[in-house]
Amino acid sequence: MSFIVFKKVTKEYLTGKQNIKALSNIDFCIEQGTFTCILGPSGSGKTTILNLLGGMDRATSGNIFVDGREITNLSDEQLTNYRRTDVGFVFQFYNLIPNLNAYENVAISAYLSHNPLDPKEMLEAVGLSNRAKNFPAEMSGGELQRTAIARALCKNPKILLCDEPTGALDSETGKNILQLLQDMAHKKGKTVIVVTHNAAIVPAADRVIHLKDGRVVQIEDHEQPIPMEKVVW
Ligand SMILES: Nc1ncnc2c1ncn2[C@@H]1O[C@H](COP(=O)(O)OP(=O)(O)OP(=O)(O)O)[C@@H](O)[C@H]1O
Numbered sequence: 001m002s003f004i005v006f007k008k009v010t011k012e013y014l015t016g017k018q019n020i021k022a023l024s025n026i027d028f029c030i031e032q033g034t035f036t037c038i039l040g041p042s043g044s045g046k047t048t049i050l051n052l053l054g055g056m057d058r059a060t061s062g063n064i065f066v067d068g069r070e071i072t073n074l075s076d077e078q079l080t081n082y083r084r085t086d087v088g089f090v091f092q093f094y095n096l097i098p099n100l101n102a103y104e105n106v107a108i109s110a111y112l113s114h115n116p117l118d119p120k121e122m123l124e125a126v127g128l129s130n131r132a133k134n135f136p137a138e139m140s141g142g143e144l145q146r147t148a149i150a151r152a153l154c155k156n157p158k159i160l161l162c163d164e165p166t167g168a169l170d171s172e173t174g175k176n177i178l179q180l181l182q183d184m185a186h187k188k189g190k191t192v193i194v195v196t197h198n199a200a201i202v203p204a205a206d207r208v209i210h211l212k213d214g215r216v217v218q219i220e221d222h223e224q225p226i227p228m229e230k231v232v233w
Helices: 046-053 076-086 102-110 119-125 141-154 171-186 199-204
Strands: 004-015 018-030 035-039 061-066 087-090 159-163 191-196 207-212 215-221
Touching (some): 018 046, 035 046, 035 199, 046 061, 087 141, 119 141, 141 159, 141 171, 159 171, 171 191
Parallel strands (some): 087 159, 159 191
Antiparallel strands (some): 004 061, 207 215
């Protein structure tokens, strides 16, 4: 069985009298230690997939498995635990706490995990050892995103979910961040999933899941993904 499996997953939102089908009967799988890109136009269901996979929301029907465990079956308490310990999140606007320095922002997530990694080592892994004492207001966008990635990794999560992680960055800084995420998958064995509008990174992904109108329209695999530095933005 693959590390992540979506089996006939549907997600509907009931707003007033209207029923919105954000995902319609979708199937895909993702292997451990790979870099996967979920690509599609606005409203195609990308964030909905991250929310279901991250345990922030529940599917209307279908089954989702992570590391052999069905997360669609979990109780609320089990789902909270899963979200805390198994999933690292990276967002477009970093979501760092302004009055904590970089080290403290990373260390705080260690408290949430049963099996955390050393915050100092995580800052080192993202190339920010020399910025540990800086506050968010004193760092560049790229440094803020590196801090957010260190924070996510500090929980020692099984999967790293990234929602438009380069959306607020210039192209060069964005490429560096994506390179870091690709390295986390290929060199550290993390299962990294990036949701984006940006088709430029497609050749650098191991697998690309193309969405349209809540359906998977294509799954593209690359035997030899290119390094991020070779991506033409
Ligand atoms: N909480 C919600 N209540 C009602 N409808 C929702 C909710 N969340 C998402 N939707 C709808 O579900 C569909 C898929 O939304 P989703 O946010 O997953 O798309 P997306 O591909 O991530 O879009 P974007 O690229 O603009 O972020 C859209 O039609 C959206 O309006």
